[in-house]
Amino acid sequence: MKKTGWLLSLAMLVGVTTACGGGGGSNAAGPEDKDTVTVWTYPVYGEYESELKERVAKFQDEHPNITVQTEMLSWSEGPQKFDVALNAGNPPDLYFHSVDGTYVDTGLALDLTPYMTDDIKNDYLPGTLELAQIQGVQYGLPLYQFQWGWGGNKRILEEAGIDWENIQSEGWTWTEFKEAASKLTGKTADGSPQYALVTDGSSLDFIEMLSRNNGMPDVLDDAGKFQWNDERILDTLSFIRELMDSGYVPKETAALDPTKRTDMFYAGQAAIISKAIPYYDVMLAARNKDIDAGTVKGEKIDFVYLPVPHNDNAPAKTTTGGEGYVAFKQKNDKGEQHAENTFMVMEYLSDAEAGNASNELALPFVRKSQQEAFAGKELGTETTLSAAENMAENAELPVTLKLDAALAAKQKQFKEQVVKPNMQALYSGEKTPDQIAEEFKSKGSQSFGQ
Amino acid sequence: MQTSVSPTPRPRRDGRGRFFREYGWAYLFILAPVLLFLVFTLYPVASAFVMSFQQYKVMGSTWIGLDNYSRMMTDDVFWKSIRNTVIFTLATVPVNIVITFVLAYLIFQMKNKAQTFFKATLYLPAVASGVTISVVWLAIFDPTDSGLLNRFLGLLGIDPVIWLGQSGTALFSLILMNWLGSHGAGIILYLASMGGIPKSLYEAADIDHASGWTKFARITWPLLKPTTLYLLVTGIITSFQVFISVYLMTQGGPNFATTTIAYLIYQTAFQFYEFGLASAQSFVLALLIVIVSVLQFKAFSSDVEY
């Protein structure tokens, strides 16, 4: 009996510790050899997943030796999964994201320079390829150039007599905004408060967009010089404080999240929300249809895409950036042929047909071939598209594209550890603009040595 | 009353063979867990420990000695996060044990059917995922006067509170959420142990006309100590590592009011890619938990053998 006991335990042990399967990476040498390219991506727009599947199938028909493995990640957890894989030395070959200095800093981002033929380069519209370069080196191909503005509720704007068409074409100053805001603040039909502007308390877009419209491209400028240490940032903070004190912005801002912001916009409690993309036009049109069909309850809302107001003496700037596929190699490098295959897949997923991303999102195209392929098929209303085009003219590229990785990382840390908590303290009224500007100055000189 | 007859290790008499016959089984019984542990837990932990002395880079880390540790010690946010974590733990773990115990005790008085009903319903929240729960709690803490909690306060004539948006109430809100969270697992464990207490002990006490309190202090509480210790230790471990509710509800804000150590570690690792520093922070956190746990074992486990 004793023996059976031993044997049984051993058998269980062996079963658990050795149940390992195998699977290997491939080492392609020639252009005809079998190879697998992995792609991690996101639901960029509604139909992206199914379109991608079709396109990948077509690509594999044309290149039977290459298998393309795609994985659709969710926006919320996907980045973490990628971060773990990248820092374990095993990133996917292609990843959908904006290029990032920290990626380059790992030494695993693939320099695309050798593969960028003139044909490809010339197809990109001026100023777009730069969106996927870090310090001049190409690491990705942009799929679209995004931009952030503010979003307005047409009914409320018009009832208050705001000439939004003029704002779309000419822009507006902080003074003009305050005038408008006083007319937009009040009560909704059902008696709940109606705010001129609703923002959320957790993200940094609001302060970044406003300071950008007060002469500061970011915490640092292109050259790495610290910006948020003088009157300009103090003015910006005081402007926000003033909006809250006047009741134009909800006093609960510190505890509002982006979902709540959208919710208040839908409920007609927000005349303007502090972050919007042209795609909202398409999205709200779909919602209005659902309301007509009776599947959704609520008020129909017509969307007005608005530029962010600029300080009276500073130029208007639109917050932009590029997203698309970024290429990586692995710690255990799979060789030159694999890199070439990776680029081939990348170019295929960024070609004329892929212009549908810009089209669906109602953004300006990034490639000439895409413009041609989608001419006359644009989604989004004429008004929003032309407003977006207007705003693209004073686009401010992200400074992180020009900064070296270490400095970009420092800026990120400064934003998370100094800016974010101080903005929350500003919203909740726990600190004054002066105190915050002072803290930015002292903490900034510690972080950046300036 | 205590039948303490644990097998005392006999002295080794005739060398190796004897030793194996004596203890071989015990080692075999823990072999599989220990092997799995060595590969899938100890190895990663050891790697992380090495990392804490390095600036981690995937293509080649650099050795920087104690830099990560000294950087951490001079970081205000780190100390703030320790403070928040300790407050959170002190405010939740003991209260949760009391809530769990009281609920279990109440349920234990019930008839079988009622016991089943309460156990089941109180355990059910454990099956809902963190995301679902947080969606509901965000609605409860909604800062406008249409928020559920604020509507309730309104009935009492109290002005709406910006629960998660100001340093004064944010951490408390998370604590409140924890109090009202799931105690089902603890209740089930307590009930299992309460059921294991021999009725004869109470009957003997009844003969001596012992008061309810005496029965509780002399019989119930001491015999439930292994369970209480388990709940305390695991409660402290999870509350020292509280992360998901912070991540989903406040992201450490406002103004670091809810930044816990685990959240800071997450930020350090995944927002700033400072895996070395994050490891250093983790080992300090672990040391803290180990110290607290040892103290609890000392206080609780001396007389639980029977």
Place this chain on the structure above:
Amino acid sequence: MQSKKIMLAIAAALLLAWTVLTIVPLYWMLVGSLQDSAASASFRPSMIPEALSLAPYERFFAKTAAWRWLFNSLLVSSVLTVTNVFFASLAGYAFAKLKFPGSNAIFWILLSTMMIPAQVTLIPLYILMVNTLQLQDTYTAIILPTAVSVGNIFLMKQYMSSLPTSLIHAARIDACGEFRIFWKVILPLAKPGLAVLAIFTFVASWNEFFWPFLITSSSDMRTIQVGLASFVFAESTDFGAMMAGATIGALPMMILFFSLQRYFLQGITIGAVKG
């Protein structure tokens, strides 16, 4: 007698109130899943459901590979439950009742690793699993790291320590092998504890999100929680379907719980210690 009845009534009322409080999130989940309001931006909990509809469930199943995900979760959670119950009770028994040299030290080393937050061991574990063992996207990779968790060994150690040692001695005198003692004497005695461990492990494995998410890449290998998360963010406007998914994800655990719960009651009286 009268006062005892009143006390019981008060206790019942208290319990009921508490139960209602904690069950509210689940109730809203259920109500939300039965209300067909596609495309509402956020969640407005209402106590009384308006028009009930199963449409959110239809949409959820139509848009996802939910059956496959449920199968994966069932497989992974079942295997993990079996391995954890067997190995944790074996080890817990050894730590509690078979005093052997080094048992305390080994136990503390095991326990103290529980105190390292998972965030920092993720990368080494990922390197081990993906780079070294090349196990990504397999069931083995999902299962191995938690095949027997330290927390469960701890739970079993605590539980086993309250079982009567006299029985073990009796069995030893009958010259039973140690494994036989464990199998024939200890396990039957420990049934209530094992049932508790089984349900805890099953629920924990079922709800585990991050590791399966990290280590799987094809849709076919996703567990229900991983699948749900991807669904939630792809369809963030369809609140009804989101809640339908959450309900589907929680349902198997409720079923398991109700089918196992009789062991919690009956088993315990059998396992009672003679004083």
